[in-house]
Amino acid sequence: MTGEQHGPGPVITTAGLTKHYGAVHALTDLTVEVGAGVTGLVGANGAGKSTLIKILLGLLEPTGGHASVLGHDIEHGGQEIRRLVGYMPEHDCLPPDVSASDFTVHMARMSGLGASAARERSADVLRHVGLDEERYRPMGGYSTGMKQRAKLAQALAHDPQLVFLDEPTNGLDPAARNDMLRLVERIGSEFGIAVLVTSHLLGELEQVSDHVIVLDGGHLLRSSATGDFLQRTGSLLVEVVGTETERDRLGEALALRGLTCRPRGPMVAIDPPPPELAAEGVAHDLIRDVAAELGLGLMRLQPDRRHLEDVFLDGGAHV
Template identity: 70%
Template sequence: MGDHAPDGEPPPPEVEPAGRVITTDGLTKDYGAVLALDSLDIVVGEGVTGLVGANGAGKSTLIKILLGLLAPTRGRATVLGLDIAQHGEAIRRQVGYMPEHECLPPDVSASDFVNHLAQMSGLPRAAARERTADVLRHVGLAEERYRPMGGYSTGMKQRAKLAQALVHDPRLVFLDEPTNGLDPAARDDMLELVQRIGHDFGIAVLVTSHLLGELERVSDHVVILDSGRLLRSSATTEFLDSTGTLLIEVVGETGTQDRMGQALAAAGLPCWPQGHLIAVDTTRATTDRDVHDVIRDTACDLGVGLARLQADHRRIEDVFREGGDHVLPTS
């Protein structure tokens, strides 16, 4: 990348906000019949940030605006310290983008495709070849890199799209639904790659998904959109705080769970069945003893096996139940 801005584009600022990768202020996109983004204020930092919302929540619209490919109706945003309205080209030189939809030429190999895009990004021919080989190896396409991509499986195509987003060594990558269409095993592999990019490679990641469980697994921070509005933005750990509920699994003959629940209630522990588990509300316990001791002693008195005792945690899905109109799938 050169040090000078293209003709007609103001020089980029030399200082960017510390720890901030993306900032939006009142960002709005109004199509008339549809309000895709509604006064969106978010801050995205380093690491992996998950952008979650139902289809139509505004995730892809936001990415296109941040890339300078779509103009907002109102508001402003910066990416890597660069204003999207003034520095679109400079932003795109430093950002990688993996689109959701099919974009691969079927008669071209992954090696030729990624190498071509590396050279288009400004890398010299020798450096482009070297970077192409490295990135295809990182995404798991080293052995298949010379095959035409039309014969690739869905998982391989997603890896090829990821490779082209990384080949120019960006500071930030936008990954739009990278697990779309993948089977569970391929989905796990892709999520592992996403986590490595953000944590091992040191590249900031904004990854979108409509599957809540995926973002809980790999994201440091989660931004939840609902119909173009910000529902919540916080560290993933804040979503997963303890609820004050203990989950108990007991083993034994038929009726063991019911007997255990009745005995715990009699001992002053409010409880209820939760599938094959017993949920105990520790915040409303009326016993003076330690709750864990009561559970252990009750199981011993009944002669039942205590298979599991763990704290229940909130999930990202709970945010939708509490404050949004949509409940998204978890897997």
């Protein structure tokens, strides 16, 4: 299963894209490019993610600015864009009395495939998303994870060049969430289909995205390659057995040894070590030794991943 390749250059371009609903500013002066591979679109609920997708699909008219998708201007090329793009909406929209097979065939037919090609394509995508054995059951009896897979299948049914996946992990338990993220990664890497995937959880998109775009209140906060984004922290997270008292004891002891610490939930967050402790393994050894001296059981010692709130706090530096 491979998508027809878009030519070189960005698959999505926006210039000054703006959408206001009276006093509510859903998007403001958004200028950004999206390339091939998997791009994560991150922001808290209400940040403008779904609004952006609906504008790019031609379902909403912008208040100002311009955008193109796969080389087609959104103002005049909405129908062609929707022919070339797959869309997985955030909310449950599946008819409960229809099977995944019939629904996916119907959506493929709606996108222009003939009856035979639609049936073949439907069987193909349902197998890829893991619904092969369940495809003839009415979707009303599906679990949340199965419904999300059915929505993903219909987005892929017409062999798109680009797919918009709006909160595909919504409502999923951790195991199903990981399965969905692996599917998203395969779509971009194995199938050769460009992906724009939204989430309010930055951490999960770090796992699968080549590029991350962060929106805050309709404004672009940051856009960069995922690797660049993650390399900006040399911080560590440490967790020990016990209560906040034990956590604070460790943090205070580490501070006396030259590390800058602060509490983060049950853990101690440690800033990038100073030069004398920055050599590989030195800070880790110090933390282990201090925990042992205090008689504290070390549960976790790991590199700190950037969090969405950290990007907000640093003002979106290097946008």
